[in-house]
């Protein structure tokens with residue numbers, strides 16, 4: 001049998017300095033780049049993803065004449081199903097802890113969101129977005145059945161600035177043998193939180209943010225009515241210095257162990273203002289308290305759902321609703337097709353019961369723009385070597401997004 | 414006294430999902446952007462950093478007519494010295510663990526590397542680079558004396574693609590009250606390693622890589638002499654399948670505790686080939702086994718030095734030598750002024766004795782280019798949501814860099 005070859009087979013390597021893994025896909029040959037197709041007709045005869053066109057892999061595969069979504073295996077996958085097994089050490093005696101490597105098998109899919117080349121989630125209707133969610137769910141379920149798959153990462157890169165290699169509306173799904181770094185770390189921290197507080201971190205976070213939002217609105221109307229009553233500015237602004245989470249906290253139950261990381265210097269005061277951008281019965285969309293990207297948002301399920309496939313029909317409609325509304329607000333912010341990387345965090349597909357229990361369905365949006373359609377935030381020097389850094393506060397970013405309309409600037413309404 | 418204002422004062426916030434901090438600098442007003450100055454005369458009257466020119470802060474400060482380096486306080490600092498103290502909770506009872514925030518005071522400096530607008534480290538001589546290292550050391554020492562400073566991050570963003578806002582050769586120094594995320598994590602992992610193996614992780618790593626390099630060279634010359642002896646290809650290639658670190662490891666001493674993270678599936682085999690790009694008596698420069706960026710490198714001191722200021726004169730010359738050689742190789746790789754973020758990791762300036770003991774001087778280079786002067790690697794979708802990903806192997810990247818000349822392509826030699 002063929003033996004494992006580090007120059008051809010996917011594997012991941014361990015960084016002992018940062019305690020994190022990096023996936024290495026040496027077989028991934030020159031992928032085609034169509035990110036600079038700038039004309040956006042509704043059908044582009046040169047696009048590899050439009051219905052009926054021929055794909056990029058040289059095998060003369062033709063796309064079907066699809067109506068809603070279209071799922072196929074990536075022609076240039078970062079992980080592959082059929083690769084030899086990596087021979088592992090039986091004992092740890094003769095291995096170097098600084099040279100740790102693991103084989104990573106997997107499968108990569110592409111999901112076209114719409115047959116129309118010129119659409120994006122931001123200008124699709126909610127009933128057009130539902131089939132996208134259905135495609136995410138069916139791909140996850142198909143991968144769940146595969147023995148060698150333990151995790152399914154659904155994501156979208158939108159815009160050439162975010163490395164998207166083709167403007168046709170599409171996302172990707174990378175299903176892997178390993179639990180990728182980010183998910184593994186989130187699960188670890190959620191486990192420590194649950195151990196200490198006996199509750200789900202993200203259930204608590206939803207409550208924290210809805211409380212802060214209520215408080216901000218109450219302060220806002222108190223401010224408004226006090227101004228209506230002719231109370232002067234100096235007085236009303238003191239309303240704003242009332243500590244938010246300090247006076248109205250989600251009181252943690254008495255710590256039972258100190259495994260959940262906390263710092264010596266916790267603040268009694270937290271910034272004023274709401275971080276919620278939009279919400280409905282099933283989901284809230286907010287700029288997290290700890291956002292890194294200028295207009296980063298997170299979509300959280302109000303209910304403790306482990307995965308997309310646990311949603312009811314009603315919740316699925318609500319997710320489509322939130323996705324349309326946040327992507328529309330993004331486009332309206334700088335009146336451009338707003339670039340981002342977006343993805344779903346949900347339960348791994350492995351059989352680890354604690355993973356199922358811990359997972360709380362959420363999506364992250366990481367958009368790079370800072371000040372305009374062309375000025376982005378660079379996460380470079382200090383950020384790479386020291387610490388992530390942002391300029392405007394998350395509350396300021398939430399306010400900007402809250403002020404945007406949910407009617408698309410191009411819709412001509 | 415003025416009270417702490419989240420809309421104006423630097424602070425950091427804790428991300429409980431990823432267990433990491435983000436620095437927030439809301440006061441950082443519109444910094445000027447000169448990243449797109451493309452003409453590169455040796456003196457540019459419009460440049461804020463050239464000798465004798467007026468700076469960008471509106472205070473009509475004039476640069477001196479400097480000859481080597483020039484250090485000044487950043488006109489648009491991300492952290493500031495004079496800001497009010499953030500009132501902290503005495504007990505942890507009424508604080509929300511999901512809304513953790515800390516005040517961050519600090520100071521930001523800019524270091525011009527040369528009076529000549531059109532130079533970079535890659536085309537400076539070693540004796541021109543020594544004053545840059547001296548400026549790093551004197552800035553570190555000045556900050557070391559400040560009570561409110563615990564860490565000094567020296568870095569350079571090179572190229573507009575890396576967010577560098579001015580092409581004049583310069584770097585930055587951000588000195589902060591906190592130990593930034595990356596350094597804190599490195600120190601934590603180095604502490605666990607030391608506890609388990611009773612040795613310094615990076616001293617061990619230097620030995621691991623020099624051993625692997627020796628082995629690769631021996632294999633290479635064995636291969637060469639066997640070919641000279643007419644032995645056929647099939648036979649010689651089996652030489653290459655001899656496991657490197659498996660057969661010639663740095664044997665870890667018997668584990669005394671399991672605090673150093675290790676995985677169940679360690680590999681007995683590791684990739685063939687050297688990862689060392691260039692070296693001298695005091696430093697080695699290599700593509701780390703776990704590199705994320707395509708042509709990422711790390712410069713490690715052979716001796717266990719805690720900080721730049723611990724170097725002898727000889728070691729300082731050697732660091733200048735390595736910096737010139739690696740930046741020159743970078744420029745030669747795609748025959749362009751090679752962009753990167755680069756920075757120094759050394760001991761924090763706080764009085765923590767264990768930090769001093771653990772720290773092992775090293776520099777990281779994070780360059781974004783992948784295939785040419787214009788095709789970069791995007792660390793987006795899967796990378797942000799799942800795990801870092803790379804295409805070519807670190808050994809292949811090292812080989813490409815090793816094949817580059819150390820004479821600059823523009824030097825006309």
Ligand SMILES: O=P(O)(O)O[C@H]1O[C@H](CO)[C@@H](O)[C@H](O)[C@H]1O
Pocket residue numbers: 377378379380381382383389444570575576577578579
């Ligand atoms: O300080 P500069 O050069 O204006 O800014 C650059 O470096 C900083 C530190 O890495 C980054 O925060 C900025 O995004 C980048 O544009």
Ligand SMILES: O=P(O)(O)O[C@H]1O[C@H](CO)[C@@H](O)[C@H](O)[C@H]1O
Pocket residue numbers: 031157162163164165166790791792793794795796802
């Ligand atoms: O697969 P694509 O769209 O060709 O490639 C894009 O997404 C991938 C997954 O985030 C990244 O690794 C690539 O750098 C990016 O260009």
